[in-house]
Amino acid sequence: HVRYRMEASCLELALEGERLCKAGDCRAGVSFFEAAVQVGTEDLKTLSAIYSQLGNAYFYLHEYAKALEYHHHDLTLARTIGDQLGEAKASGNLGNTLKVLGNFEEAIVCCQRHLDISRDLGDKVGEARALYNLGNVYHSKGKSVACAGTHDPGEFPDDVKTALRKAADYYQENLTIVTELGDRAAQGRAYGNLGNTHYLLGNFRSAVTAHEQRLLIAKEFGDRAAERRAYSNLGNAYIFLGEFETAAEYYKKTLQLARQLKDRAVEAQACYSLGNTYTLLQDYEKAIDYHLKHLAIAEELNDRIGEGRACWSLGNACTALGNHDQAMHYAEKHLDISREVGDKTGELTAKLNLSDLQMVLGLSFSTNNSMMTENQIPDYNLNGTKQRLGRRHSMEKLELMKLTPEKVQDWN
Amino acid sequence: SSASQQAPELQSKVVPSKQILHSDSMEMEPETMETKSVTEYFSKLHMGSAIYSCTTKRRSK
Numbered sequence: 001h002v003r004y005r006m007e008a009s010c011l012e013l014a015l016e017g018e019r020l021c022k023a024g025d026c027r028a029g030v031s032f033f034e035a036a037v038q039v040g041t042e043d044l045k046t047l048s049a050i051y052s053q054l055g056n057a058y059f060y061l062h063e064y065a066k067a068l069e070y071h072h073h074d075l076t077l078a079r080t081i082g083d084q085l086g087e088a089k090a091s092g093n094l095g096n097t098l099k100v101l102g103n104f105e106e107a108i109v110c111c112q113r114h115l116d117i118s119r120d121l122g123d124k125v126g127e128a129r130a131l132y133n134l135g136n137v138y139h140s141k142g143k144s145v146a147c148a149g150t151h152d153p154g155e156f157p158d159d160v161k162t163a164l165r166k167a168a169d170y171y172q173e174n175l176t177i178v179t180e181l182g183d184r185a186a187q188g189r190a191y192g193n194l195g196n197t198h199y200l201l202g203n204f205r206s207a208v209t210a211h212e213q214r215l216l217i218a219k220e221f222g223d224r225a226a227e228r229r230a231y232s233n234l235g236n237a238y239i240f241l242g243e244f245e246t247a248a249e250y251y252k253k254t255l256q257l258a259r260q261l262k263d264r265a266v267e268a269q270a271c272y273s274l275g276n277t278y279t280l281l282q283d284y285e286k287a288i289d290y291h292l293k294h295l296a297i298a299e300e301l302n303d304r305i306g307e308g309r310a311c312w313s314l315g316n317a318c319t320a321l322g323n324h325d326q327a328m329h330y331a332e333k334h335l336d337i338s339r340e341v342g343d344k345t346g347e348l349t350a351k352l353n354l355s356d357l358q359m360v361l362g363l364s365f366s367t368n369n370s371m372m373t374e375n376q377i378p379d380y381n382l383n384g385t386k387q388r389l390g391r392r393h394s395m396e397k398l399e400l401m402k403l404t405p406e407k408v409q410d411w412n
Numbered sequence: 413s414s415a416s417q418q419a420p421e422l423q424s425k426v427v428p429s430k431q432i433l434h435s436d437s438m439e440m441e442p443e444t445m446e447t448k449s450v451t452e453y454f455s456k457l458h459m460g461s462a463i464y465s466c467t468t469k470r471r472s473k
Contacts, residue, residue, distance in 0.1 A: 015451060018449065049449055050450065052447070089446035089448060093446050114446075129446070133444070186444075188441070192439075193440060200438075228439075233438065
């Protein structure tokens with residue numbers, strides 16, 4: 001009787017956990033699942049399902065060490081009871097978690113196991129999902145090396161390109177299966193990530209083709225978040241194709257949707273992209289307009305890194321218009337913020353800008369005003385700076401890159 | 413002539429508009445996690461135990 005009560009209690013708790021997670025309250029769901037584990041059960045299949053869901057809940061809560069722990073328990077259990085499908089699923093989840101933690105080699109082994117078992121079982125859906133996960137691991141692996149350097153898309157070292165090509169192959173394989181299965185949602189995901197992989201490989205036309213497909217499917221589903229992602233990715237690709245007008249149109253659509261979805265961080269990002277695009281189009285008034293909008297939101301979100309970038313961009317645009325007083329104001333602000341957040345490269349850049357502006361304005365300045373000589377300036381490219389303080393989530397992914405004048409000429 | 417040579421150089425430093433900050437916020441698609449469910453398993457189990465309790469009750473009568 002006690003055993004029965006215990007089993008019932010464990011099940012009841014797990015069912016409540018499941019209900020809460022489905023309703024989107026993972027935090028509360030976790031408590032119930034943890035309680036269910038505490039009570040315990042002799043039914044190993046139930047326990048496996050609890051571990052798996054605990055792992056997923058922690059994954060969505062970005063607590064990856066915990067997610068790893070529970071998916072590992074699930075894998076061990078599935079192997080113990082000889083549940084092949086269960087083992088495949090646990091391997092896939094473990095692979096995804098290891099990927100997020102940056103352990104790409106182990107992630108590949110786990111995702112490959114998911115793929116192998118799915119193929120053995122003739123499980124086409126599982127096979128397709130494993131291929132998508134493998135694509136994601138190789139994409140992350142390539143990107144992790146690529147982003148540590150200071151390269152533009154298409155100009156990465158060979159090992160990065162090899163990983164990215166593998167990612168593209170896996171996404172393509174996934175696409176073949178999900179197209180056969182008629183799974184449009186899965187096609188949408190594969191097209192989106194394939195597009196981003198082509199973008200990093202420098203295949204900007206192929207990136208556009210893939211993102212256009214992603215956009216089509218997002219519209220089919222009325223998925224506005226996916227639609228916004230597609231617009232933003234299309235904008236990025238058109239920038240590198242040198243088609244700035246088209247890029248601006250896509251960024252405007254991103255902005256419109258960000259406003260509809262009431263996502264301030266994404267709205268700021270879109271304004272920033274538009275500011276940069278109009279700078280490339282040499283329409284500095286519009287550039288200033290968008291950079292000011294970006295600055296306002298960055299201030300509102302207390303994103304000091306974003307504010308610093310806005311000030312730098314504004315300084316440049318004001319300088320281009322010959323408005324040196326305003327440029328000076330933003331350069332000073334950029335310097336203050338760079339010092340505050342410990343951005344050494346930003347600080348040097350701001351000092352250089354200030355000294356140049358002072359020269360233009362014909363002001364005298366003393367040597368202790370940190371007049372920098374040219375060879376002390378490392379680069380305008382701030383890709384290598386690893387600033388975390390005060391950076392909002394959307395800015396986390398923000399990369400700074402140098403578009404050299406030669407490149408801009410090549411495009412035109 | 414040295415002043416005229418310096419001028420465009422200075423211009424390119426003061427106007428680094430071509431050395432633009434490009435916002436490369438690549439937007440990835442979400443991960444797909446594999447799911448296991450207690451509900452599904454439980455509904456079968458519950459049916460079984462309900463039948464079991466019914467038969468035991470009948471037997472005890």
